Amino acid sequence: MRLILEVWRQEGPDAEGGFETHEILDATPEMSLLELLDRLNHQLVENDQEPVAFESDCREGICGTCGLDVNGVPHGPEDNVPACGQHVRSFQDGQTVRFTPFRARSFPVIRDLIVDRTGLDRIIQAGGTIAVDAGTAPDADTLLVTHDDAERALDFAACIGCGACVSACPNGAAYLFTGAKLAHLALIPHGKEERAKRARSMIAQMQHEFGPCSQIGECVLACPAEIPIVALAVVNRERLRAGFMWGKAN
């Protein structure tokens, strides 16, 4: 397969940046998009050019490291699949494929396709952790969790923090990410002890760097962990609940 790649190149955070066009003649349908970039880099190095900087790690959809926009869509044309799981077979022979870094003012470009996603880390640092009961694991059945709650908590815990929701959002909002964390921790016994405190601090941090949610639902189409759209309402529910708790922690 022949593909034309338009890749965003940017030397550093302060550099201007621009598109570079390359041709790949030996792409195969079963290649992942990251392998396509590997192929491009191989070609660039062979021609004594600087390879394209992009992030990847596990390449099996569990780490959340890979993240880039393909033809203006986070991760690539297929819904709910990370870039490493998207394949060249989504494109036609001879098609132009445009790679850009994740689109959000809160994700400044470090180099080429690599963006700084530490804004999401700061939301987690603000309270996306459990600080109580740090002792040894309790005996089985001392803390009862219903099967439904456990399953739902796991559904929300599936978030890999890749940042596709922020890139997909026309407002640069991180509601899906924050909502997934809040919902996950609010459903399990240890998490409940700091439920209100967590909502206050995480949401304060979120709105510090990210935009407001307009419930358009673009994030849900992009999310490789298939976090449901209800996570958007969870952010508001948890913040309202925390308001009614008047400074209490739980």
Next chain:
Amino acid sequence: MSSGIQERSDIDQIPVAKRPATSPPPRPQTWVLKLIMAVTGSIFVLFLLFHLAGNLKVYLPDDPQGHFNEYAHWLRSFLSPLLPGSTFLWIFRGCLGAALLLHVYSGVTLWIRAHRLRGRHARKVNPTKHHLTGRTMLWSGLIILAFIIFHLLDLTLGRVVASKDFTGGSTYKLENGEVTVDAYANLVHSFQRPSVAIFYVVVMVVIAFHLSHGIWSITNDFGATAHRTRSVLLILADLIALVIVVGNASIPLAVLGGVITL
């Protein structure tokens, strides 16, 4: 950093991306603004349904002019004599005006925040319904704001854009002998101008778009997470929008078509 005193370690060579201007934290907080949008938006949804119920009196088979004007008179003198004259009407108008100011202020502030935080690269536009209605909320909102001014000038104040037959004073005698404003005649005279009637119809469609996404947003902003509640409200959002557009837009069309006459 070119002090040259300390040799940089490798870690310092990694470029650090510039963070967006994030401090001081945004005030009022984003979630507070969203809540204000939801509370005032809910007031407007209820007001629109209430307003529609009144409007539909033009379709009453027996003496619509009398019923409509009687209703208009009741609105103006509601809770009288407990509150003298039209005190209640002015409290009601004051509340709606305050809600409107808060709604517009919050909406514009949120739009500016969102606009600042979107990135530089082009996005592929998904032609979904919520994309169409959700991303145009500010624009539909501004059209509705302009319409509110037009509507007040046209049928309440009788200035600038009103029909030349507009009568503001006590020109209609009710069955009980009281004289009041002939709101019905003003409505018919206004809608007999085709351009105005079409403008009203177009704006009703815009309002339906705004409502359809607005009610869905209210659901989320009030933190409704229960599956059944969300499903019902998602349908209700479109249903209310449809009722408003069909009910209201039919009136200027009926006047144009000669179904409603003096």
